[in-house]
Amino acid sequence: MSVFRRIANLLHRSRIDRDLDAELQAHIALRTEDNLAAGMSPEQARRDALMRFGNQTVTKERVAAVETALLFSSIGSDTRYAIRQLIKNPGFALAAILSLALGIGATVSIFSVIYGVLLHPFPYADVDRLANLSLSDPRGNIFDAEFTGQQFRELRNVHGFEGIATWDARHLTVTGHDVPENAIAFFGIGETFVTLGVPPLLGRNLGPSDSPEGQEPLPVVMLHYRFWQRHFNGDPAVIGKTLELNHRLYTIVGVTRPHFTWGWGADVYLPEEATQGGGVVVRLRHGVSLASADAELQPLLERFAQERPHSFPPKFKVDIRPLTYETTRNMGGTLYLLFAAVAMLLAIGCSNVSILLLARGTARRHEFALRSAVGASSSRIVRQLLTESLLLAFTGTALGILMAYQLVRLLVEWMPQGMFPPDVAIRINVPVLLFTAGLALLSSVLIGLVPALQMIKPEIGQVMQSSTNRTAGSVHGRRLHGTLIAAQIALTLVLLTAAGAAVHAFLHLLNVPLGYDPHNVVSVGIPLQDNTYTTWEARVNYFEQLRASVAALPDVVSASVATNATPPHSGWEQRFQLRDKPSSSPEAQTARIHFVDPGYFSTLQVPLLQGRTWSVAEVTRGASLAVVNQTLARRYYPNGDIVGHAIKLSALQSGGSPNALTAPGAGDWMQVIGVVGDSLNDGLDNPVRPAIFAPYSTVMRMGTQILIRTRAAPEPILHSIRKQLATVSPDQQTYGVIADLETWIRNEPEWARGRLISALFAGFSIVALFLSGVGLYSVLSYSVAQRTNEFGIRMALGATRPHVLRIATASAGVSVGTGIAVGLALSLGLNHVVSAWVGITTNHPLIVLSVSLLLLIVAGIACFVPARKVLSIDPIVALRSE
Amino acid sequence: MAKNDLQGTLDLLVLKTLAQMGALHGYGIVLHIQRASEELLHVEEGSLYPALHRMEQSGWIASQWSHTETNRKAKYYKLTPQGRRQLQQAEDSFNQLVRGVRTVLRYV
Numbered sequence: 001m002s003v004f005r006r007i008a009n010l011l012h013r014s015r016i017d018r019d020l021d022a023e024l025q026a027h028i029a030l031r032t033e034d035n036l037a038a039g040m041s042p043e044q045a046r047r048d049a050l051m052r053f054g055n056q057t058v059t060k061e062r063v064a065a066v067e068t069a070l071l072f073s074s075i076g077s078d079t080r081y082a083i084r085q086l087i088k089n090p091g092f093a094l095a096a097i098l099s100l101a102l103g104i105g106a107t108v109s110i111f112s113v114i115y116g117v118l119l120h121p122f123p124y125a126d127v128d129r130l131a132n133l134s135l136s137d138p139r140g141n142i143f144d145a146e147f148t149g150q151q152f153r154e155l156r157n158v159h160g161f162e163g164i165a166t167w168d169a170r171h172l173t174v175t176g177h178d179v180p181e182n183a184i185a186f187f188g189i190g191e192t193f194v195t196l197g198v199p200p201l202l203g204r205n206l207g208p209s210d211s212p213e214g215q216e217p218l219p220v221v222m223l224h225y226r227f228w229q230r231h232f233n234g235d236p237a238v239i240g241k242t243l244e245l246n247h248r249l250y251t252i253v254g255v256t257r258p259h260f261t262w263g264w265g266a267d268v269y270l271p272e273e274a275t276q277g278g279g280v281v282v283r284l285r286h287g288v289s290l291a292s293a294d295a296e297l298q299p300l301l302e303r304f305a306q307e308r309p310h311s312f313p314p315k316f317k318v319d320i321r322p323l324t325y326e327t328t329r330n331m332g333g334t335l336y337l338l339f340a341a342v343a344m345l346l347a348i349g350c351s352n353v354s355i356l357l358l359a360r361g362t363a364r365r366h367e368f369a370l371r372s373a374v375g376a377s378s379s380r381i382v383r384q385l386l387t388e389s390l391l392l393a394f395t396g397t398a399l400g401i402l403m404a405y406q407l408v409r410l411l412v413e414w415m416p417q418g419m420f421p422p423d424v425a426i427r428i429n430v431p432v433l434l435f436t437a438g439l440a441l442l443s444s445v446l447i448g449l450v451p452a453l454q455m456i457k458p459e460i461g462q463v464m465q466s467s468t469n470r471t472a473g474s475v476h477g478r479r480l481h482g483t484l485i486a487a488q489i490a491l492t493l494v495l496l497t498a499a500g501a502a503v504h505a506f507l508h509l510l511n512v513p514l515g516y517d518p519h520n521v522v523s524v525g526i527p528l529q530d531n532t533y534t535t536w537e538a539r540v541n542y543f544e545q546l547r548a549s550v551a552a553l554p555d556v557v558s559a560s561v562a563t564n565a566t567p568p569h570s571g572w573e574q575r576f577q578l579r580d581k582p583s584s585s586p587e588a589q590t591a592r593i594h595f596v597d598p599g600y601f602s603t604l605q606v607p608l609l610q611g612r613t614w615s616v617a618e619v620t621r622g623a624s625l626a627v628v629n630q631t632l633a634r635r636y637y638p639n640g641d642i643v644g645h646a647i648k649l650s651a652l653q654s655g656g657s658p659n660a661l662t663a664p665g666a667g668d669w670m671q672v673i674g675v676v677g678d679s680l681n682d683g684l685d686n687p688v689r690p691a692i693f694a695p696y697s698t699v700m701r702m703g704t705q706i707l708i709r710t711r712a713a714p715e716p717i718l719h720s721i722r723k724q725l726a727t728v729s730p731d732q733q734t735y736g737v738i739a740d741l742e743t744w745i746r747n748e749p750e751w752a753r754g755r756l757i758s759a760l761f762a763g764f765s766i767v768a769l770f771l772s773g774v775g776l777y778s779v780l781s782y783s784v785a786q787r788t789n790e791f792g793i794r795m796a797l798g799a800t801r802p803h804v805l806r807i808a809t810a811s812a813g814v815s816v817g818t819g820i821a822v823g824l825a826l827s828l829g830l831n832h833v834v835s836a837w838v839g840i841t842t843n844h845p846l847i848v849l850s851v852s853l854l855l856l857i858v859a860g861i862a863c864f865v866p867a868r869k870v871l872s873i874d875p876i877v878a879l880r881s882e
Numbered sequence: 883m884a885k886n887d888l889q890g891t892l893d894l895l896v897l898k899t900l901a902q903m904g905a906l907h908g909y910g911i912v913l914h915i916q917r918a919s920e921e922l923l924h925v926e927e928g929s930l931y932p933a934l935h936r937m938e939q940s941g942w943i944a945s946q947w948s949h950t951e952t953n954r955k956a957k958y959y960k961l962t963p964q965g966r967r968q969l970q971q972a973e974d975s976f977n978q979l980v981r982g983v984r985t986v987l988r989y990v
Contacts, residue, residue: 019957020931023908026956027927030909033952053927062932 100396489819525735622663792878
């Protein structure tokens with residue numbers, strides 16, 4: 001109470017003055033009245049009143065001194081003194097502040113990403129009750145269930161659901177400009193936006209009235225914030241304007257908020273029911289669990305499966321999952337691993353500050369004893385120390401916040417793409433910021449108090465009489481030091497081992513033989529519009545025309561049609577049969593199927609090892625001729641005689657998906673005409689799978705890719721490629737960002753994740769190494785400084801210098817040894833956890849050995865530099881200082 | 883009251899005054915002590931106000947602006963429960979002090 005009043009008084013000094021003045025004037029007036037009543041003259045009466053009072057100003061000052069009190073006037077001097085102390089020991093101050101700042105910055109930034117990506121990626125109202133309607137099959141695979149018009153209406157009536165939202169993605173073309181632009185469109189039934197419950201930024205959400213029952217949906221469109229920025233430059237007057245999609249005009253009715261993540265990167269939203277099949281997100285009724293919803297839905301979906309067997313996997317179970325299931329599966333391991341790393345860093349940072357404060361507090365015992373002897377109360381000394389710790393903590397926290405902002409930016413840039421919605425809001429998480437800052441504050445304040453509390457014990461006289469600060473310190477203090485140092489070393493070793501493993505894995509990834517040359521090759525996605533090029537001949541013709549138009553550009557070396565054959569992740573995993581070698585387990589005999597043209601191999605510079613590839617005419621007629629890769633050839637025909645044998649793709653017999661056009665003889669036996677070298681087809685960190693290449697005309701879906709090798713860096717000619725494609729068909733857009741194959745490699749989840757983890761772990765572990773080095777150094781140098789006298793006596797009594805050196809470093813050595821032992825045990829123990837999360841193993845003996853060695857060297861330097869001072873002790877000087 | 887007052891005696895007098903008289907302004911306290919001590923004690927105004935404000939900070943007394951009989955604005959002080967406890971203590975220790983001093987003076 002009085003503390004607050006004093007603070008208020010400080011701020012309101014003038015108000016106090018006025019108040020006090022009035023009080024004193026009243027007093028004088030009352031006395032004057034009485035004097036008058038006693039018969040004095042008015043002048044006499046007033047003079048008497050004033051005289052009795054003495055000097056008013058002095059009185060006022062004395063009262064004011066009481067009001068503002070000692071506490072706050074001394075806080076200013078405490079702070080000044082603390083700043084002077086810290087400036088006097090810049091190394092100490094810097095080490096402590098950096099320790100805190102790094103710990104806080106790293107923790108806050110990683111957690112902010114975790115919050116944005118894993119915990120709260122979907123900004124929908126009451127998001128806990130929203131769930132994805134998925135199915136699982138007996139093998140544990142998870143599928144999004146797909147439905148059509150009538151089925152949506154039945155799902156709507158399921159008791160456990162309060163509402164449903166549906167989605168179906170298609171590529172549309174923004175027409176009416178010189179180069180057609182691709183737009184990712186998400187279709188949904190009318191109540192989709194109602195179910196999500198997110199208010200729009202501008203205009204209105206799509207609603208049930210936009211797609212009335214039994215009628216054509218209205219030509220209205222809602223823009224995603226990103227598309228609105230890109231295409232309309234964020235024009236606030238966009239509502240009511242029109243957008244031309246596939247030559248049809250749509251009225252813009254709304255713009256979403258920036259972090260709206262429905263559709264993972266959708267550009268526009270349209271009110272239309274899926275005809276092909278679309279996914280469903282459900283809003284569960286209050287109190288309905290996922291399991292009970294599963295049970296309620298199972299019979300209904302089994303009926304659906306009878307009606308449309310192709311849309312459901314065999315022996316499926318309804319398996320409704322939380323919306324965050326997918327992001328957590330994709331990114332959870334990586335991010336939680338990083339979070340564990342930064343938590344360790346924070347622990348190291350906090351313990352480092354503690355070590356520094358403890359060491360310094362012990363060294364300053366003499367100072368405190370002196371101050372206490374000349375009259376400082378123990379609470380005064382505690383306050384002084386508190387001020388110093390708080391100053392450190394606040395500076396460290398402020399710096400930590402700055403670091404967090406920088407680190408979040410870097411993280412966002414380096415996050416693997418496609419693993420979470422691109423529009424998630426990643427921003428500094430304030431609760432976590434407060435929590436970490438509070439933790440740092442608490443740890444530094446508590447530890448900062450330990451030496452002060454020791455001072456309160458009545459040993460001042462003893463310390464004073466000994467007239468020296470060179471004592472070994474209490475056993476308790478040293479034990480605390482030792483434990484902290486050992487813990488730091490252990491955590492640092494864990495971090496170093498993980499960093500070593502991550503870097504090792506990433507380097508391995510960088511040096512993986514690709515089997516193809518990604519340099520100056522771009523992959524251009526070519527989506528087809530619905531109901532275009534519906535005959536097999538027309539589509540072959542169209543694809544070939546597109547290819548030829550690009551190949552005609554002067555800077556293009558070669559261009560080839562390659563459907564789903566862009567490495568390093570290429571082809572469809574499908575079953576195949578060999579005519580001469582019936583498989584004993586036909587289910588398991590699979591290969592990656594690619595649909596390409598003969599230029600594919602030269603564009604990627606994949607060598608032809610045996611036989612030949614197709615002629616142009618063979619591709620144009622969809623000849624049943626196949627090329628295989630070396631892995632397949634060696635596995636099934638170890639003698640190298642596969643050419644001439646026959647192979648069959650089982651999936652082609654059943655015709656594939658409804659929109660695909662297949663060549664007349666697609667399901668027949670195909671003759672193997674050639675063998676090509678292995679190139680990556682199952683990602684960067686998996687061995688090459690057996691691969692079969694067939695002419696792209698064998699199966700054509702609603703789109704393909706064109707691989708283009710250019711003479712120089714491809715970026716400058718991307719626009720002319722787009723224009724060239726538009727000469728063939730003015731509406732032919734390209735899909736998304738056109739990137740070269742080196743970028744494709746960098747965008748592979750393993751690559752991006754590897755870079756993120758190895759860079760961050762390396763960074764964190766270097767920081768940890770540095771911090772524990774500093775901690776060790778400061779403990780040792782303070783202890784040596786304190787024990788100079790003891791060492792002098794030992795040397796005077798005949799101890800040799802190496803002997804004294806050994807005594808000086810013995811306790812630190814024990815701490816380091818314990819730390820390394822615990823750290824090794826921890827990293828080996830955690831190995832299976834870590835490798836399960838991110839697929840890197842940490843118990844590579846070379847890595848463990850080399851990081852332990854590195855840690856030992858750093859610890860050795862941190863010990864030896866201060867301990868060397870022991871060697872320069874002159875026993876006589878040391879003793880005389882007593 | 884003598885300048886070299888025994889430490890704490892002024893506090894005791896003020897607290898006792900407020901306990902006896904209820905709310906009083908500073909001048910009233912001076913008058914009461916003077917009257918009640920049969921003109922033996924004179925409180926110095928210069929000491930009274932710092933003491934009043936200190937006791938207010940310590941939470942022993944509370945103040946409030948109000949009007950005098952002559953309709954003049956003045957600051958009135960009254961005892962808080964904490965002040966009442968403090969008064970009890972101060973009275974006890976004062977009595978002890980007086981007994982001690984008297985015993986010493988009577989020592990033959």
